[in-house]
Amino acid sequence: MHEMAVAESILHTILEQAERLGGARPIAARISCGQFNALNDETMQFAFESISEGTLCEGMRLEIVHIPLRARCRQCRATFAFDVYRPMCPECEHAEFDFQPDAPLLLEDIEFQDPSE
Ligand SMILES: [Zn+2]
Numbered sequence: 796m797h798e799m800a801v802a803e804s805i806l807h808t809i810l811e812q813a814e815r816l817g818g819a820r821p822i823a824a825r826i827s828c829g830q831f832n833a834l835n836d837e838t839m840q841f842a843f844e845s846i847s848e849g850t851l852c853e854g855m856r857l858e859i860v861h862i863p864l865r866a867r868c869r870q871c872r873a874t875f876a877f878d879v880y881r882p883m884c885p886e887c888e889h890a891e892f893d894f895q896p897d898a899p900l901l902l903e904d905i906e907f908q909d910p911s912e
Contacts, residue, residue, distance in 0.1 A: 798834055801826075802842035805902055806852055812905055813851050823856040823906040829898030830864040862898035869893065 809821050828834050836859050847853050863876040868884035869891040875884060883890045 797832075798838040798842045799846075801834060801900065802839060802846055806843065806847055806850065808902055809852055809855075809905055810850060813907070816907060818851070819907040821852055821855055821905055822908050823858065824902060825858045825860060825904040826901065827860040827862055827898060827903050828900045829862050831897045832900045833861060834859055834900070860903070864897055865895040866892040867895060 805824065805826065809824060813819050813821055826834070826839075839859055840857055843852075843855075843857055847855060865874055866877045867874045868887065868889050870889035871884060871887045873884055873886040874895065875886070877892075877894065884892060
């Protein structure tokens with residue numbers, strides 16, 4: 796289960812950022828992932844909830860964005876989101892294409908509570 800390792804690394808990064816901001820309280824974060832390193836949403840939420848208990852991050856909202864794998868058609872060079880149920884170029888219907896690099900696992904954004912609130 797790589798979600799636990801990801802949750803730990805994300806928690807660590809968020810706490811570091813919070814400290815740098817003088818102990819600001821994080822309220823939400825957005826993570827994006829590709830198809831090969833995809834996170835299971837429920838497992839990820841659960842892992843993060845359990846390890847953030849008792850930290851500044853307790854009760855934070857996590858949003859997980861899944862980025863589709865993209866491919867480039869060998870015939871017309873169009874790039875498109877790969878669909879496993881229709882593995883062909885949507886432009887010319889050619890079935891030969893090359894996969895683009897998978898999206899990395901990224902902590903895209905952390906939202907902190909406004910200190911004036
Ligand atoms: Zn094509």
